[in-house]
Amino acid sequence: MPLFSDLRVGDELPPLKKGPVTRQHLVEWCAAENDYYPLHYDERVATAMRIPGTPIQGTYKLALIGQLISNWLNGVGRLRSISVSYRGLDLEGSLITVRGVVAALTPSDDGTGQAVIEVWVEDADMKRSTTGQAVIELPSRSATR
Amino acid sequence: MSEADPAELIRAEYLARVGGPVCESVEEGRVRDFLMALDEPCDRMTGQPVPPLFLLTLGRTRRPQPSRGSAVNAGNDYEFLAPVYVGDQITVSRSVLSVEPKEGKAGRMYLLLSQATYTNQRNEIVGYSRIRILRWGW
Secondary structure: OOOHHHOOOOOEOOOEEEOOOOHHHHHHHHHHHOOOOHHHOOHHHHHHOOOOOOEOOHHHHHHHHHHHHHHHHOOOOEEEEEEEEEOOOOEOOOOEEEEEEEEEEEEOOOOOEEEEEEEEEEOOOOOEEEEEEEEEEEOOOHHHO | OOOOOHHHHHHHHHHHHHOOOEEEEOOHHHHHHHHHHOOOOOOOOOOOOOOHHHHHHOOOOOOOOOOOOEEEEEEEEEEEOOOOOOOOEEEEEEEEEEEEEEEEOOEEEEEEEEEEEEEOOOOOEEEEEEEEEEEEOO
16 A cells, blocks of 8 residues: 555556457457557458557557556555557457656645555557556545544 | 538537536436446446546447548547546537638548537536547548
8 A cells, every 4th residue: 555655656556467368358358448449459450451450549548557556555545647659559369567757746735645556557568558657646644544 | 512611510520519517316226337348347336426437428429430431539638627427417518619620631520629518407516528539531
């Protein structure tokens, strides 16, 4: 459980490893997000778009970043905002790792504070396909007593 | 007769697809599906807010997909103002902020920027989102 007073810029969140991400994961995510864009489960659509396989949904990677943060917060603090850009594709079968690092800390007068977390998804070669940042509101030690 | 401006066609097609405001219940089963798709345990749902990014599942339109050309999601932004619970009624209202031409590897592309507002049954805005969709091969 992170407390604002304990955080330092550069602190890393415990990484979240996923994969291999299978066709079943992609179809389950279609159902979960209620969007069945066939690019994510039909190679014919991917081939027509000159993509060499069915890509993992960007929103799935976004949700995994949300999972990384909620695991780290463990019920304390809250996610205020998140912004991500999908810069590359991760195809079905990929092993991906979701990471975050504290990039900035802004204290409030009451001892609580905001943390800006740089977040990204990387593949097995540590190439970042998704990058962004999240803003977290965190309590101080006294606020959790 | 000259062809209509692609940017205007993309805007019109998107608005026709998403339609007007949509009100949806935050159903426990859908929250469970969301968590299970992430291999997340579902036993901590009771009385707890749903995961903030559950908002991305609301107000979605399965069909029709884009009529021509290709489309990919280039990015998402979310701002969370208040927690959402199972049983809430969330109204999602979408608008198109811009459609801008870009030059890419595939030639002329268009970047559509859309915003959604999420309002609960007490008329409180619980969040906003933006999506950037890249279209090409138009």
